[in-house]
Amino acid sequence: MKRIEVKTQHKSYDVLVGRNVLDKIGTDLTKYNSKALLICDRNVYRYHQSKINKIIHSNKKFYFYLFNPSEKNKNLKSVELIYKHLRQSNFSRKDIVVALGGGITGDVSGFAAATYMRGIPFYQIPTTLLSMVDSSVGGKTGVNFLGYKNLIGAFYQPQKVYADLNFLETLPLREIISGAGEIFKYTFLADEENYFMIRNKLSEIILQKKFDENLIIRCIQIKASVVEKDEFETSGIRKILNLGHTFAHAFESAFNFQIKHGEAVIAGIFASLVVSEKLGLITNSYLKKYFSDFEFLPFNKKILKADLKKIINFMKSDKKTSDNKIKLVLASKPGNIFIDVQVDEKIIEKSLKELFQFYKTV
Ligand SMILES: NC(=O)c1ccc[n+]([C@@H]2O[C@H](COP(=O)([O-])OP(=O)(O)OC[C@H]3O[C@@H](n4cnc5c(N)ncnc54)[C@H](O)[C@@H]3O)[C@@H](O)[C@H]2O)c1
Numbered sequence: 001m002k003r004i005e006v007k008t009q010h011k012s013y014d015v016l017v018g019r020n021v022l023d024k025i026g027t028d029l030t031k032y033n034s035k036a037l038l039i040c041d042r043n044v045y046r047y048h049q050s051k052i053n054k055i056i057h058s059n060k061k062f063y064f065y066l067f068n069p070s071e072k073n074k075n076l077k078s079v080e081l082i083y084k085h086l087r088q089s090n091f092s093r094k095d096i097v098v099a100l101g102g103g104i105t106g107d108v109s110g111f112a113a114a115t116y117m118r119g120i121p122f123y124q125i126p127t128t129l130l131s132m133v134d135s136s137v138g139g140k141t142g143v144n145f146l147g148y149k150n151l152i153g154a155f156y157q158p159q160k161v162y163a164d165l166n167f168l169e170t171l172p173l174r175e176i177i178s179g180a181g182e183i184f185k186y187t188f189l190a191d192e193e194n195y196f197m198i199r200n201k202l203s204e205i206i207l208q209k210k211f212d213e214n215l216i217i218r219c220i221q222i223k224a225s226v227v228e229k230d231e232f233e234t235s236g237i238r239k240i241l242n243l244g245h246t247f248a249h250a251f252e253s254a255f256n257f258q259i260k261h262g263e264a265v266i267a268g269i270f271a272s273l274v275v276s277e278k279l280g281l282i283t284n285s286y287l288k289k290y291f292s293d294f295e296f297l298p299f300n301k302k303i304l305k306a307d308l309k310k311i312i313n314f315m316k317s318d319k320k321t322s323d324n325k326i327k328l329v330l331a332s333k334p335g336n337i338f339i340d341v342q343v344d345e346k347i348i349e350k351s352l353k354e355l356f357q358f359y360k361t362v
Pocket residue numbers: 041042043044047069070071074101102103104105107127128129130131134135136137138139140141149150167168169170171172175178179182261262
């Protein structure tokens with residue numbers, strides 16, 4: 001088991017990564033003389049019932065709440081139901097919320113914990129690849145609103161994160177691919193050595209369903225180092241984590257969340273690379289090299305049916321947009337990331353057409 005410390009402005013916390021990390025949480029939580037609400041992803045409970053029951057029975061004060069995770073349920077109504085549960089069980093500020101599940105369960109539970117009584121302690125047990133390498137670390141919590149992704153939210157760091165790789169054994173292939181989308185972005189966020197290490201281990205995940213602890217640790221370390229420098233996305237450094245995401249959120253919204261977040265991120269990063277080439281940030285031969293290095297990543301062909309005008313309109317209403325101008329995070333090479341690049345919508349349209357044409361023919 002490996003411990004990674006995340007040091008933010010207001011708080012430091014540990015992320016534990018490994019196999020059988022789950023055993024630690026029962027021991028940790030029994031130390032507190034407080035109530036805990038375990039908000040548990042319904043599907044994960046189905047697969048891992050005995051392990052989860054062991055946590056619940058480790059403490060007489062454990063309350064249990066089964067949550068149906070979906071982008072449709074990632075809303076204020078779900079948060080309200082959690083508030084009701086906390087209120088009915090007389091939860092106070094010294095009591096705690098534990099989220100066990102993927103990114104949706106974590107984001108919704110985290111927002112409820114951040115806002116109930118102005119904030120009660122919050123623990124994360126991520127169970128998807130995506131939530132282990134990304135969403136459980138860094139303190140972004142929130143819900144969708146009026147069809148817009150994560151429009152309502154709060155920065156709220158967890159007390160501790162327990163990333164137990166044993167959960168990944170039951171993850172469906174489509175969810176593995178979705179997690180791969182967020183791992184894809186990390187290849188560009190550090191240096192060339194990091195690029196090859198992550199690329200190779202990512203291909204093992206997709207081609208052999210082999211989850212390497214060191215890969216997950218590396219991704220969390222990169223995320224932690226970025227979050228430590230810019231916890232609230234004020235200096236801008238944190239924006240590098242949004243590589244491909246302005247496209248991705250537009251794809252998700254345009255398909256009414258029928259495509260997975262990570263699938264959208266895969267397409268979004270490829271689209272951003274094409275834009276980078278159009279702007280002269282990378283040469284055509286490098287663009288081809290990046291496409292070839294990651295050709296093992298499945299591309300959800302549903303995205304090819306997207307209405308380009310609709311995508312561009314969603315991009316214009318992205319949280320990162322101001323004055324109706326689209327701003328993107330772009331990469332020229334591993335470790336060289338540009339934030340807030342204002343891009344003309346004609347270039348966006350041209351890049352999407354080119355990307356879609358490429359995937360129509362492969
Ligand atoms: N807070 C952040 O910083 C951040 C970062 C990236 C993404 N996100 C958000 O995360 C969400 C996506 O998270 P996700 O991909 O984990 O989706 P998810 O929470 O919907 O989980 C995906 C599916 O896998 C199932 N599942 C979870 N763990 C499983 C397991 N071990 N075995 C079998 N099935 C399992 C779930 O029930 C669900 O059906 C999006 O809403 C996205 O916006 C947040």
